[in-house]
Amino acid sequence: MYPGLVHAHSGLRWVALVLLLVSVIVAIGKWQGNSGYTDGNRKLYLFTLIAVHTQLVLGLILYFISPKVNFSMMSEKLYRFYSVEHITGMLIAIVLITIGYSRSKRATDAVTKQRLVGIFYGLGLLLILASIPWPFRIPGAGWF
Ligand code: HEM
Numbered sequence: 001m002y003p004g005l006v007h008a009h010s011g012l013r014w015v016a017l018v019l020l021l022v023s024v025i026v027a028i029g030k031w032q033g034n035s036g037y038t039d040g041n042r043k044l045y046l047f048t049l050i051a052v053h054t055q056l057v058l059g060l061i062l063y064f065i066s067p068k069v070n071f072s073m074m075s076e077k078l079y080r081f082y083s084v085e086h087i088t089g090m091l092i093a094i095v096l097i098t099i100g101y102s103r104s105k106r107a108t109d110a111v112t113k114q115r116l117v118g119i120f121y122g123l124g125l126l127l128i129l130a131s132i133p134w135p136f137r138i139p140g141a142g143w144f
Pocket of ligand 1: 061
């Protein structure tokens with residue numbers, strides 16, 4: 001089960017990243033162009049939220065079973081990264097994205113709806129990019 005979960009969590013990063021990038025581009029474009037809010041936009045932002053929340057669920061399971069989460073090895077970069085840095089960065093990013101989605105949903109005018117997604121999803125995307133264990137940064141991490 002463990003290798004399968006790592007592969008699912010690792011591969012789903014690309015789905016989450018692509019959806020986040022498209023959401024941010026669409027939301028900022030429509031916010032700046034003052035060009036409305038469609039049902040397609042709502043679905044895109046919802047699928048993005050679901051992809052990110054799925055990563056949260058997979059990540060939480062991994063957090064309890066992964067040998068890379070080890071609080072007695074905190075002097076080593078790899079263990080510190082997975083035990084503290086990865087989870088902290090990702091949790092903050094997921095909270096930001098969730099706040100953006102729900103505030104945008106409650107907003108009544110189109111410009112505010114797009115602005116909230118553009119800003120909160122944008123900040124979340126930056127934080128996720130910074131917290132991913134890219135292979136050039138973290139030994140043993142994969143691309144997929
Ligand atoms: C959008 C959010 C997230 C993304 C994009 C993401 C992405 C990744 C990636 C790419 C890996 C490396 C897999 C590999 O070695 O190939 C990884 C590993 C890991 N992630 Fe996440 N992650 C996210 C959220 C989380 C959260 C919220 C947690 C904890 C609650 C978490 C816990 C872990 C753990 C424990 C590992 C190490 C798995 C192992 O190799 O043993 N992740 N994550």
